[in-house]
Amino acid sequence: MNTNKNYIILIVFLLLILNWSPLTAQKRSATCWPGFRGDAQLTGYSAASLSPPLKLLWSFKTGDAVKSSAVVCNGNIFIGSDDGFLYALTISGKLLWKFNAGNSIEAPPLIAGNSIIAGTLEGKIFAVNIANGTEQWQYVTEGQISGAPNCVEWQNDKGFGILAGSYDYNLHCVDGLTGKLRWKYETANYINGTPALFGKIAIFGGCDGHLYLVNTNNGRLIDKIDIGTYMASSPAIGGNNAFFGNYDGEFFCFNLRKKKMVWKKDGGGTFLSSPAIAGNRVIIGSQNKTVYCFNASTGDLLWKYKALGKVDASPVIIEKLVVVASADGRIRMLDLATGTMVWSYEIGSPINSTPAVTSAGIVVGAEDGNIYMFGK
Numbered sequence: 001m002n003t004n005k006n007y008i009i010l011i012v013f014l015l016l017i018l019n020w021s022p023l024t025a026q027k028r029s030a031t032c033w034p035g036f037r038g039d040a041q042l043t044g045y046s047a048a049s050l051s052p053p054l055k056l057l058w059s060f061k062t063g064d065a066v067k068s069s070a071v072v073c074n075g076n077i078f079i080g081s082d083d084g085f086l087y088a089l090t091i092s093g094k095l096l097w098k099f100n101a102g103n104s105i106e107a108p109p110l111i112a113g114n115s116i117i118a119g120t121l122e123g124k125i126f127a128v129n130i131a132n133g134t135e136q137w138q139y140v141t142e143g144q145i146s147g148a149p150n151c152v153e154w155q156n157d158k159g160f161g162i163l164a165g166s167y168d169y170n171l172h173c174v175d176g177l178t179g180k181l182r183w184k185y186e187t188a189n190y191i192n193g194t195p196a197l198f199g200k201i202a203i204f205g206g207c208d209g210h211l212y213l214v215n216t217n218n219g220r221l222i223d224k225i226d227i228g229t230y231m232a233s234s235p236a237i238g239g240n241n242a243f244f245g246n247y248d249g250e251f252f253c254f255n256l257r258k259k260k261m262v263w264k265k266d267g268g269g270t271f272l273s274s275p276a277i278a279g280n281r282v283i284i285g286s287q288n289k290t291v292y293c294f295n296a297s298t299g300d301l302l303w304k305y306k307a308l309g310k311v312d313a314s315p316v317i318i319e320k321l322v323v324v325a326s327a328d329g330r331i332r333m334l335d336l337a338t339g340t341m342v343w344s345y346e347i348g349s350p351i352n353s354t355p356a357v358t359s360a361g362i363v364v365g366a367e368d369g370n371i372y373m374f375g376k
Helices: 002-017
Strands: 055-061 071-073 076-080 085-090 095-100 110-112 115-119 124-129 135-140 150-153 160-165 170-175 181-186 196-198 201-205 210-215 221-226 236-238 241-245 251-255 260-265 276-278 281-285 290-295 301-306 316-318 321-325 330-335 341-346 356-358 361-365 370-375
Touching: 071 110, 071 356, 076 361, 076 370, 085 115, 110 150, 110 160, 124 160, 150 196, 196 236, 236 276, 241 281, 276 316, 290 321, 316 356
Parallel strands: none
Antiparallel strands: 055 370, 071 076, 076 085, 085 095, 110 115, 115 124, 124 135, 150 160, 160 170, 170 181, 196 201, 201 210, 210 221, 236 241, 241 251, 251 260, 276 281, 281 290, 290 301, 316 321, 321 330, 330 341, 356 361, 361 370
16 A cells, blocks of 8 residues: 555656646647747747758648648647648648638647647637547637637646637636636727736737736736737737737837836837747837847847748747748748848748747748648
8 A cells, every 4th residue: 555655656746847737738848839939928939959951841731821820749730721620740741630620720729738729710719639639629709719729727726727819809718628618808809819828817918909917717807008009919928027019010018017018119010920038039020021129128129130021920039049930931040149041941922820949840831721841
């Protein structure tokens, strides 16, 4: 009996030190990019090591444009398509399974526990088994889902919650194991982006021109900040600050502890891209075809890079490089310190999908309906 107890204690200890749980979202690592922007704070930072030059390893054709971003973990890739299917591929580009969601999937999926969770333009949030693509549950909102889901762990409870914004004006929180509604918080207009997590606070914006701070345990409002106009993208959390842009081209740094604006920069062009953060640098793309790098502390512009098309896809930072995809059909690597381009590849079709970056390579979708993998 004592032997069995010791064995159980050992297993529990190993799970704790490995920071692993079968009931929560996967953790970002060099080989795992489990959700939109890589982690629950939406930092857009990859822990991988991947240096240029890269080459096209393979492409996989879906039935329509691919606007969804990929997630990657344990050697498998998951991504949605406008053809209404969620695809599971091996890291070598072979189809494992595909799930018919019944409507276009533009939002990136999320890996959580043994599930892949995604939303559709019809307003359905669904979970499928990661191994075989069989449906586990579905939850229906009253508006389209354009932003990726995020995952929050319950306090003093088993399992996890899924947060997703909808065009029905609500941020929905559903049980990740059953799909049952826990709570929802209503805003005054569409919610287009993904909520970022700051502890037990969900940070998100919407088309009513406000940034919201909502308690993830009960859905109660903590604070609401006027940001002037639409926020169509997602914030990124770095330290105690939230970074985000709005439709008028203003870029903000808001301190979540002090609940005050630290700085604001004007004239950036419409921001549909979400920021990436590494150290004291914050990077964002704009519809004016420019990638901006700001000093995270002061808001000073450190550099900017001019592409040949809109940069609606969100940048990803990897070591000393920035991975950027744009509507000119190119994927690029820029030097993080200077903004100088160090590598590029022309797909030839507009890219609105945000790259997923692991040590295996870069996965991105394009308007031509293909999923592309770049690596060594």
